[in-house]
């Protein structure tokens with residue numbers, strides 16, 4: 606019996622039969638037009654991973670690869686009930702929220718001499734230590750701390766048993782194939798198995814596994830062990846921010862019924878039909894934006910530094926969402942509490 610449909614196949618299937626979420630063709634074209642001037646710029650290239658984000662490692666060594674593995678193993682569910690009351694982590698004079706609060710806490714721990722990125726350490730780290738390492742500078746803790754603790758122990762033990770305690774060994778086993786690395790990760794690390802059912806089929810989003818492959822590509826600057834020949838086969842990462850920004854830009858639309866639910870802040874469970882439609886249509890939307898953007902680049906004879914792929918579009922749109930939080934106030938994000946995104 607074969608495995609689940611790939612994220613791209615899953616997205617196509619969902620977009621074709623979705624009832625509450627729609628990809629808007631005109632919106633897709635508008636976003637591609639918005640991205641065209643950036644296509645030849647510094648933001649839509651792999652070097653941006655380091656250049657634009659001060660918390661990301663600037664090195665391309667084994668320690669940097671293990672930093673990426675640790676942060677992407679915990680890269681889920683940072684949203685809080687209200688934007689006014691949320692987990693914040695102060696680091697080097699700056700306050701960080703959301704995903705960046707995780708990175709700030711990791712860097713703070715390393716500065717304090719806690720080897721949080723070492724599998725030997727986090728395989729047996731205690732719940733009390735995890736509470737301390739990921740402590741918030743507000744009275745709102747980081748969500749799902751217990752789940753993060755359990756995942757650290759489980760993942761650390763597997764990395765020690767199967768990959769000599771270093772994610773670089775897993776990367777080397779992939780032979781510069783993004784798909785091979787993706788499958789090594791989901792086959793060996795249970796917390797990365799972001800799969801569910803839709804219309805009687807087993808589908809996959811693999812959000813954290815795909816962003817782990819992409820961030821490995823980023824931290825290795827697309828060179829050496831990170832020179833993935835098939836990086837363009839990785840789709841956008843189906844989180845809760847990209848749907849929000851795609852809706853804000855008019856490339857994704859919700860039915861009145863679903864929009865009402867989201868505006869009320871109603872929770873959606875992982876694997877719910879509407880939650881799956883949001884994630885699947887978002888992936889498909891970015892695939893179409895990429896296709897249209899590549900057509901525009903071709904038509905205009907624009908010179909890009911490297912191939913424009915869904916990973917670079919995702920990173921750009923995610924950063925765009927961060928920078929336009931105020932403009933997006935009226936557009937809700939969907940609230941699912943889970944360990945997958």
Ligand SMILES: Nc1nc2c(c(CN[C@H]3C=C[C@H](O)[C@@H]3O)cn2[C@@H]2O[C@H](COP(=O)(O)O)[C@@H](O)[C@H]2O)c(=O)[nH]1
Pocket residue numbers: 653654655658661680681682683684702703704705816820841842843844845846847919920923924946
């Ligand atoms: N689609 C997509 N989802 C992403 C990221 C990232 C971080 N990537 C950066 C790291 C290295 C690169 O330089 C990227 O810039 C986190 N997330 C997800 O967002 C949510 C957190 O959002 P907020 O609450 O606003 O912080 C949560 O589900 C988290 O898993 C991305 O890039 N794409």
